[in-house]
Amino acid sequence: MGRMLFVVNPRAGKARIRIHFLDIVDMFVKEGWEVEVHTTQKPMDAMETVRQKGGDVDMVICSGGDGTLSETISGMVQLDNPPVLGYIPAGSTNDFASSLHIPSNMLKAAQNAVGGKPYAVDIGGFCRERNFVYVAAFGMFTEVSYMTPQEKKNLLGHQAYMLEGMKSLTNIKSYDMLLESDEMVLQGDFIFGMVTNTVSVGGFKGLVKRDVALNDGLFEVLMIRTPKTAAELKNILSSMILKEEQSEYVYRFKTSRLRITFKEPADWVLDGEFGGSRTEVEIENLAKRIRIVMPGDF
Numbered sequence: 001m002g003r004m005l006f007v008v009n010p011r012a013g014k015a016r017i018r019i020h021f022l023d024i025v026d027m028f029v030k031e032g033w034e035v036e037v038h039t040t041q042k043p044m045d046a047m048e049t050v051r052q053k054g055g056d057v058d059m060v061i062c063s064g065g066d067g068t069l070s071e072t073i074s075g076m077v078q079l080d081n082p083p084v085l086g087y088i089p090a091g092s093t094n095d096f097a098s099s100l101h102i103p104s105n106m107l108k109a110a111q112n113a114v115g116g117k118p119y120a121v122d123i124g125g126f127c128r129e130r131n132f133v134y135v136a137a138f139g140m141f142t143e144v145s146y147m148t149p150q151e152k153k154n155l156l157g158h159q160a161y162m163l164e165g166m167k168s169l170t171n172i173k174s175y176d177m178l179l180e181s182d183e184m185v186l187q188g189d190f191i192f193g194m195v196t197n198t199v200s201v202g203g204f205k206g207l208v209k210r211d212v213a214l215n216d217g218l219f220e221v222l223m224i225r226t227p228k229t230a231a232e233l234k235n236i237l238s239s240m241i242l243k244e245e246q247s248e249y250v251y252r253f254k255t256s257r258l259r260i261t262f263k264e265p266a267d268w269v270l271d272g273e274f275g276g277s278r279t280e281v282e283i284e285n286l287a288k289r290i291r292i293v294m295p296g297d298f
Contacts, residue, residue, distance in 0.1 A: 182255065
């Protein structure tokens with residue numbers, strides 16, 4: 001055992017952590033950990049706290065949603081020798097926790113955080129400035145996650161995303177872009193693109209394949225061209241439902257690195273949070289960069 005930094009977002013997921021907080025801290029102390037608690041106060045607070053204090057502890061545990069986890073890992077990536085990371089999911093969707101098989105029950109997740117096995121996972125590098133844990137995306141519906149108020153997420157959960165998503169259907173934007181990677185070159189108008197390392201996005205497991213490896217040094221990429229006719233839209237829907245590898249309008253492939261150039265700025269979402277508006281994006285896979293605790297039978 002040793003020193004632990006416990007980073008908590010007290011507002012995530014209907015503030016569930018408040019019910020279990022004392023029991024969780026008591027569990028850590030009984031296991032022999034010296035615990036320092038930090039409750040996040042503002043955006044990027046988790047990242048800054050971990051960057052400043054993470055190098056002096058043996059373990060970091062964070063509790064919150066996907067955004068809190070993403071910030072925590074972004075802070076850890078900046079450390080020369082990152083400690084082991086434990087995760088207690090407390091958000092509305094908890095996509096990455098689903099990929100990691102981490103229990104949704106907070107007490108069981110806390111037990112896993114200190115009793116499971118460390119597992120090295122890939123992390124995404126975004127424009128050499130930021131990091132993401134499981135998804136970087138642009139296009140339709142992507143603004144839903146960061147534009148949905150926290151209060152509405154807490155109140156409605158997945159329904160909040162669906163309600164906000166329906167509003168964006170009436171204003172689908174097309175992006176004229178060029179994608180370049182070792183495996184694929186795409187050019188033209190696209191309505192959606194995402195780079196992932198997860199089995200679940202936005203709580204939905206049908207967008208990516210189930211055979212995703214979290215430490216193979218590769219991302220799963222999905223790109224959808226802009227449909228111009230009803231027949232093209234039907235082709236896209238058919239391809240998505242049947243999960244075809246490739247079609248004229250839907251492209252799925254794996255890569256460790258890619259570059260996308262847009263004619264006009266495109267808004268990006270990183271792990272459910274706004275990632276900036278950019279005309280040039282470079283994404284790279286940081287293979288096995290962070291060790292995160294998973295259940296022993298993973």
